[in-house]
Amino acid sequence: MTTRLSLNAISKAYGKADNQMVVLHDISFSLNAGEFLAIEGPSGSGKSTLLNICGLIDHATHGDYYLNGAAVSQLNSSERCACRRREIGFIFQRHQLIPAMTVYDNIAYPLQLNNVKAKQIKHDVAQLLTAMGLEHRCNHLPYQLSGGERQRVGIARALIKRPQLVVADEPSASLDHRHAQAGLQLMRELNQTYGASFLIASHDPLVINHCDRKLTLLDGYLVDPA
Amino acid sequence: MNWPLIALRNILRDGTRVISTLLIIAIGLTALLVGSGFMLSTYDSLQEITMRTEGHLIVIDDTPDPLLGGSHQQLSLSNWQTIRESLWDDDRVLRVLPRARFEGVVSKGNRSAVFFGSGVDPKEEFRVHGPFLRTTGVLDPWLTSSQRAEVMLGAQLARTLDATSGDLLTLRTVRSNGESAETIVRLAGLYQNGTPAIDNHTLMVALSTSSALMGSDNVSQLSIYLDKKEESAALQRSLQETIDGVIVQSWQQRATLYHKVKSLYDRIFGVMAIIILTVVFLAITNIISLAIYQRRSEIATLSALGTRPPQIYANFILEALIISIAAAMLGMLLAYAISHAINLAEIMMPAPPGKTEGYPIFIYISWPHYLVTSLVLVVVVILASLLSACRAAKINIARAIS
Numbered sequence: 001m002t003t004r005l006s007l008n009a010i011s012k013a014y015g016k017a018d019n020q021m022v023v024l025h026d027i028s029f030s031l032n033a034g035e036f037l038a039i040e041g042p043s044g045s046g047k048s049t050l051l052n053i054c055g056l057i058d059h060a061t062h063g064d065y066y067l068n069g070a071a072v073s074q075l076n077s078s079e080r081c082a083c084r085r086r087e088i089g090f091i092f093q094r095h096q097l098i099p100a101m102t103v104y105d106n107i108a109y110p111l112q113l114n115n116v117k118a119k120q121i122k123h124d125v126a127q128l129l130t131a132m133g134l135e136h137r138c139n140h141l142p143y144q145l146s147g148g149e150r151q152r153v154g155i156a157r158a159l160i161k162r163p164q165l166v167v168a169d170e171p172s173a174s175l176d177h178r179h180a181q182a183g184l185q186l187m188r189e190l191n192q193t194y195g196a197s198f199l200i201a202s203h204d205p206l207v208i209n210h211c212d213r214k215l216t217l218l219d220g221y222l223v224d225p226a
Numbered sequence: 227m228n229w230p231l232i233a234l235r236n237i238l239r240d241g242t243r244v245i246s247t248l249l250i251i252a253i254g255l256t257a258l259l260v261g262s263g264f265m266l267s268t269y270d271s272l273q274e275i276t277m278r279t280e281g282h283l284i285v286i287d288d289t290p291d292p293l294l295g296g297s298h299q300q301l302s303l304s305n306w307q308t309i310r311e312s313l314w315d316d317d318r319v320l321r322v323l324p325r326a327r328f329e330g331v332v333s334k335g336n337r338s339a340v341f342f343g344s345g346v347d348p349k350e351e352f353r354v355h356g357p358f359l360r361t362t363g364v365l366d367p368w369l370t371s372s373q374r375a376e377v378m379l380g381a382q383l384a385r386t387l388d389a390t391s392g393d394l395l396t397l398r399t400v401r402s403n404g405e406s407a408e409t410i411v412r413l414a415g416l417y418q419n420g421t422p423a424i425d426n427h428t429l430m431v432a433l434s435t436s437s438a439l440m441g442s443d444n445v446s447q448l449s450i451y452l453d454k455k456e457e458s459a460a461l462q463r464s465l466q467e468t469i470d471g472v473i474v475q476s477w478q479q480r481a482t483l484y485h486k487v488k489s490l491y492d493r494i495f496g497v498m499a500i501i502i503l504t505v506v507f508l509a510i511t512n513i514i515s516l517a518i519y520q521r522r523s524e525i526a527t528l529s530a531l532g533t534r535p536p537q538i539y540a541n542f543i544l545e546a547l548i549i550s551i552a553a554a555m556l557g558m559l560l561a562y563a564i565s566h567a568i569n570l571a572e573i574m575m576p577a578p579p580g581k582t583e584g585y586p587i588f589i590y591i592s593w594p595h596y597l598v599t600s601l602v603l604v605v606v607v608i609l610a611s612l613l614s615a616c617r618a619a620k621i622n623i624a625r626a627i628s
Contacts, residue, residue, distance in 0.1 A: 085532020
């Protein structure tokens with residue numbers, strides 16, 4: 001099976017040498033193409049930091065990171081930006097929608113960044129809006145949505161470009177059970193149709209049980225490495 | 227994606243910030259427009275005074291004697307009548323006025339004063355000066371009867387001599403051959419323009435009177451008045467090529483006061499403009515930086531999604547552009563209203579250096595000038611927002627999102 005993501009002895013520390021705080025210690029694991037991997041652990045265990053490193057929005061202090069076989073730890077900011085744009089979808093814990101964009105624009109934005117044709121964007125966004133039960137909200141602004149609706153828009157935005165890797169931080173945090181199920185179902189469809197891999201940090205048993213495998217982080221250490 | 231609409235929504239998210247930005251830009255622009263409008267009207271008025279006093283073009287003899295202060299102070303232009311006749315057929319020319327400069331002592335009874343005199347065409351001379359040389363006293367007989375030996379005096383010179391209209395005055399001078407000469411003239415009227423050098427020391431007589439006094443039909447200069455001042459350069463070139471033995475000067479070459487005032491005002495208003503633009507620049511930088519700080523989470527999200535830094539800058543610049551265009555319109559309207567009110571109020575300025583009279587403030591209102599100034603300010607606002615927006619790309623994404 002193809003390895004989508006591979007971490008080798010990744011460490012992350014903040015501060016200078018004499019006053020350094022290490023939040024991740026020698027993390028090594030792999031994520032296969034099409035795999036659903038949950039990362040669980042208590043608050044402050046380093047889950048979000050690990051996700052940020054895997055999503056190329058933060059740097060590891062030590063160690064190597066390979067995405068689709070390519071070493072990405074040493075990429076410059078422009079290359080990391082391009083890599084995020086093409087290959088990674090993000091589901092943020094606090095939805096992080098762009099307040100001035102409508103629901104439609106928020107979801108369509110990743111496709112526009114990748115220069116997808118307008119007709120295709122329209123088609124894909126409409127399809128996803130229906131799947132997420134948001135078609136009636138398409139011209140609303142984020143402040144006009146409920147917390148659950150915002151999170152669903154956030155999930156739709158992460159999935160719209162069919163990324164090879166989806167990094168999700170507590171994707172069900174503000175969803176009720178029914179919508180959490182729908183979101184997970186959509187992720188699973190994307191996973192099965194396009195072989196997208198999911199790296200999910202969550203406390204939610206529903207999400208964790210939905211995953212193929214789980215890793216546990218405790219005080220920055222991987223307790224149960226693959 | 228409708229980026230202008232998104233920018234507009236972002237602008238409307240923070241009303242206080244937008245209003246303060248709008249007002250800073252609009253007030254800065256108003257100050258620039260009113261200040262520069264005053265400066266331009268001053269330039270215009272000084273140009274007008276110079277052109278009316280000297281003519282658009284001035285023809286003088288080309289063999290000046292440096293000991294006598296240059297040929298325009300000497301009676302050295304002999305073929306002036308031929309030149310004047312040759313110019314009558316030119317449609318660009320409105321008037322050609324001869325002027326003979328001479329100097330001496332003017333007396334009334336036991337009172338005497340040194341004068342700088344001009345022999346002029348009495349019918350035309352005061353028409354060209356317009357409002358810049360005000361006359362009082364009995365002017366018409368002098369204008370209509372140029373053969374009479376009459377004189378117009380600077381108002382302060384008349385006061386020095388205690389002379390009133392109708393009084394007989396004696397003009398004494400020394401001709402170029404060293405002979406002394408004198409003539410008696412009747413005071414026809416007074417003139418003044420608020421310049422002590424003119425009001426205190428000058429007088430005018432008809433050209434025939436000055437010729438008889440000086441024993442010469444020569445004049446010092448021919449002043450050519452044109453229909454349009456823009457034509458002066460072309461006519462200057464053609465006259466210089468076709469008339470031998472003369473120098474053809476433009477009004478700018480005689481406009482010493484205009485050049486001095488322009489140089490002074492350019493510096494004063496230049497410094498003022500730099501200060502205003504710097505204040506606007508710093509204020510906008512500060513306001514945009516605050517907006518970036520408030521929206522760092524949103525900027526981090528855009529970056530996380532793979533937005534290129536220039537696109538992030540572009541969003542802020544678009545917002546600054548919309549605000550600055552709105553502010554420019556407000557600033558132009560404010561400047562127009564204030565300028566109009568000042569012009570209608572006829573507020574008087576104090577007498578400037580070298581003058582004894584103040585003058586009404588006039589603010590130039592010119593839409594091309596308004597648009598160019600607004601454009602400069604919009605560019606400054608965009609540069610300020612670009613400088614601030616560059617910082618947006620340096621945001622730590624992970625920290626901003628968490």
